[in-house]
Amino acid sequence: MANARKFRSKKLMEKTSNIVVYAILIIISVVWLIPFVLLFIQSLSGDMVGYSIMSIFPKKWTFDNYIRLFTDTMFLTWYGNTLIVSIVVMIVQTVIVLATSYALSRMRFKMRKPLMNLMLILGMFPGFLSMTAVYFILKEIGLTQNLIGLMLVYTASSAMGYYICKGFFDTVPKSLDEAARIDGANRATVFFRIILPLAKPIIIYTVLMAFTAPWGEYMFSSFLMLGDPSKFTVAVGMKEWIGREMVNQYFGVFCAAAVVVSIPIVLLFMFLQRYYVEGVTGGAVKG
């Protein structure tokens, strides 16, 4: 009898605690999603009140913001710029990261440790410190206010982000390489035929990260493209819209642009969520 009651009370406790957890999770989901829902609603608003919106739901619903976005503004140019930059960055950065990671993970040479230490120390300098000098180097070769210059800035130092990928390569058993090398394969063959096919999750992760980074990067692109709106990326251009002078006129357009920018990336993430989680978790543990 006593046992049964104890069991029942335990069940009850379990149930109430579950209800509490559900409540918390629902609150969290709402808090996390509501700003984006508001963003979406505002993008359809015809109220033209700028950022000082008085109510959640607008009085007038229209697609005007979207129409203005594509006809009145330079958004399409910016979108195209960002797309081109991110595609090139994605390809180059992935190749560089894979090559660096393989060399540092699989091969043993005299400069290996010094190189890794050097990159660790370089990583501690604030990235923007070097920007002034990079700007003048690019100016000397005539690549400021130029998309190729931006691509160079984004990709040139990508070798320094080898950690996660190397961590993955480290987990691939060495015996695989050795077996192949006994069969007469050279290092290059091992890399292309054995390591790369096994590295699919980490390649997808690297590609995903490299592709999405230029969409959110503001610091370098704003400095490099200063004064030439036709070369802006979306982040730089949209920041202009919410500056003090323009925000009242452009807030609706800003919301519409945010929706247009976000949707493809969100879809990409949902599609590749598994790889993203794998990469992030692996990187966190191995460091």
Add this chain to the structure above:
Amino acid sequence: MVNLEYLKKSPLEKFAYNFVEFFKSLPAKMGAFFKRIPSKLLKLWQAFAGIFVTLWQALVHGDWKTRPSFIVMGFGHFARKQWLRGLLYFVLEVVFILYMALFGWKYLDKMGDLGEVAKITTTDPLTGLENYKFVDNSLLILLYSLLTIFIIVAFVASWYMNIRGNWLAQQAEEARQKLPTTEDDIRSYADEQYHKTLLSVPMLGVFVFTVLPIIFMIFVAFTNYDKAHMPPGNLFTWTGFENFEILFGTGITPNSKAFAYTFREILLWTVIWAFFATFTNYILGMVVAILINKKGIKFKKLWRTILVVTVAVPQFVSLMLMSQFLQDYGLFNNLMMNWGWISSPIKFLSDPILAKITVIVVNIWIGIPYSMLICTGILMNIPTDLYESARIDGASPLKMYMKITLPYMLHVTTPYLITQFIGNLNNFNVIFLLTGGEPLDLNFQYAGRTDLLITWLYKLTVNQSQYGIASVIGIITFIVVAVFSLILYNRSGSVKNEEDFM
């Protein structure tokens, strides 16, 4: 302190303990460092002497193929039919000589004072208009002379390698060994020397776009490069430690005191920010992950996907959105006033203290999904029998969290925490896109109350052109980051060995 006592401490106490330990251990470490110096010096000397021994031997005992390589690089390789090596060395030498004669020397010569004449002004006698002819550009002089120094070092190194290679080849010949032919060389770049093939381009990129600029900016910290000394119209020159003095409050310029004050406040806030931003995200993210992982909770995937979606929205969109919603007369305040909850707007972004709290809270909103994802995977790896036995012993959930979950997580994710902390010290986006460093403070030099070192650096560079002082701030940021990483990595290494979990 024994391991158990250490483990019992809360993360905050642990950090404080590590912090104190680091400084306590400094004397011992420095002692050990100085003790190691003689043996290190000896080794260095041996390596250094080894270079000259090789050169000397090659000069004295070298045959007719080796000795000319001292002057004509690659000669010996040609003579030994190693065409590729010979050609590369020879081309390198020709290019180097041309570069120095036509380009490098000109700049290196002027490095001492960074140029003497900025421009020559001539007045057109007919129109009376002034024409400028720019002569010296301090910026380019500094940049190119640094580049030239690097190139000289690289050339000397390859000159030595060329002689050493010839000397070794001569010895191999004397021992009747087969020398690698050009085909062998090419083949080795896909095999034993594959790392050179793989790393050459990435390292070139790192060198040109990271190493060279950083060294350049370190040099700029010792010049008076600012708005009044901006090439090509004007020259800047070496000023020693003047910029450091201005930033530490002992400079001669009138705004030195204000700079020092700004610097102290911003440095303090940067460290506080990084600490809170890292740990609030981490702890709360873990809590959310635990909630989702709880036994009996359904739709685990749905909850996780909802949070991942917010990760996927580009960060700048979320940040700019929040910055608009939280304005004094933004959506949030307007709604609260409409509903009659508050009578005057809450100054989320315009009150110095409140703005700092807002920044941290918004950062939680942005960061929790990441840390939740990371914690989820690791949480599932904690052996369940640990919890079972704790439950039998009558431990409360909170106790189980403090004694099992948290130590385990900290043990596994220390590297992640360290990178997060360092990333937050330099977190440009959250501050710049959310508050822009504001609210402004009249006592500050070109900065606001929520500015971090990195955003201050950005403002000084982009808006004020105070390159000299900006470089000093960059160097100091580096020192701060390096000290913190040293402390954290040092302890985490020993902690790992001490508390090897299971």
